[in-house]
Amino acid sequence: MEDDKRFFKGFLCGLCVTAVLGLAAYFISGEIVNSKLFDPGQESQEETSQKEKQSEEILKLDDGKVLKKIDEIEDVINQYYLNEADADLVETQLYKGLVKGLEDPYSNYYTKEEMEQLQESNAGTYSGIGAVMMQDKVTKLITIARCYDGFGAAEAGILPGDILYKVENQDVSGLDLNQVVALIKEKKDGTVNLELKREGSEEPVKAEVKVGAVEMPTVSSEMLDNKIGYIAISEFDGVTEKQFSNALEKLQGESMEKLIIDLRNNPGGVLQVACKMLDQILPEGLIVYTEDKYGNKKEYKSDAEHQFTKPMVILVNGNSASASEVFAGAVKDYGLGTLVGTTTFGKGIVQGYKALSDGTTLKLTIEKYYTPKGNNIHGVGIDPDVEVKLDESLEKKVVLNHEEDNQLQKAISVLEKK
Secondary structure (H helix, E strand, O other): OOOOOOOOOOOOOOEEEEEEEOOOOOOOOOOOOOOOOOOOOOHHHHHHHHHHHHHHOOOOOOOHHHHHHHHHHHHHHHHHHOOOOOOHHHHHHHHHHHOOOOOOOEEEOHHHHHHHHHHHHHHHHEEEEOOEEEEEOOOOOOEEEEOOOOOOHHOOEEEEEEOEEEEEOOEEEOOHHHHHHOOOOOOOOOEEEEEEOOOOOOEEEEEEEEEEEEEEEOOEEEHHHEEEEEEEEOEOOOOHHHHOOOOOOOOHHHHOOEEEEEEOOOOEEOHHHHHHOOOOOOEEEEEEEEEEEEOOEEEEEEEOOOOOOOEEEEEEEEOOOOOHHHHHHHHHHHHHOOOEEEOOOOEEEEEEEEEEOOOOEEEEEEEEOOOOOOOOOOOOOOOOEOOOOHHHOOOOHHHHHHOOHHHHHHHHHHHHHO
């Protein structure tokens, strides 16, 4: 359930490119074809050997024909191409193209460097300044959307709405967001000098910002009126389980009587993390199971140590995908809570990594997953128990306050009747 995080993250919508400065990669808003990796774990040598024996040949290229075609294309390039060519980049794109030919948006080929970035991203701890940025596709302007408390950007006084236009005296107003992120990350464990434009100020805002380890806040929580606890989960990363446990414990310590878990715009995450969080809610039993092309199943179970018994609502929408659907599907199948919102995205397939001999990595779709009642929701999604669409006027807003959020207000009204 993983990807290179060039897919939808739920921070923003509309015609923007977003990045979290604290992430190794960048995000592109609007692309929600995948979330993050379901790590199937390490296979034993016996399991690998068994699968090799069972393996059916679904792809067999004519190597001679392919090599001949490559030679022919190389000759034409060498004779007529005007610009310089990077042979390593061309080779990499050949491999990426081979996987792309499967026409599976979830399968990919990663260079060693890309894989290292992905692993860093999955952990939920990054090198950066702790700011979410967005870039307008037309104007290329880069705007600060959010600063996380306790990290470099917030400590330096950078504010949401500031427009970034210089990094270390270099004008970045025409650069792509990923290039700007790379410039800032060059100052790892140091400081970076930024210049920004702020509404209402004629003079540029200059800030010396600390670059360092940032633990991505993937969970936020608060107590609403009438002792209703609220926990929003933006994704399921390595740090999310602990953040969720802390939030749940804090709310219970404040005499929480009911709970809303908000999974809207959550593209998914690491399966094991979602399962560990569900283990704090579900009774003893099956959480989810996966099945590969050979019929081999893998079950993930909860124990009897924890179970949340208070009234609960899970908020979902069309951007709740992958691990979010595992979470919502388990709660729904056990009848432990009410799903409110709109039908989820519908990603019920699993990706796995295979390290190649040269340090590169292949990611392929290898399994389907099923909810406790045996439902595979791929291409279908999970329907809410109470359907309510977000008001159209709110769809392009980056931040919603609770009072105007009609889906949240519906969730509250559902709980007040319990």
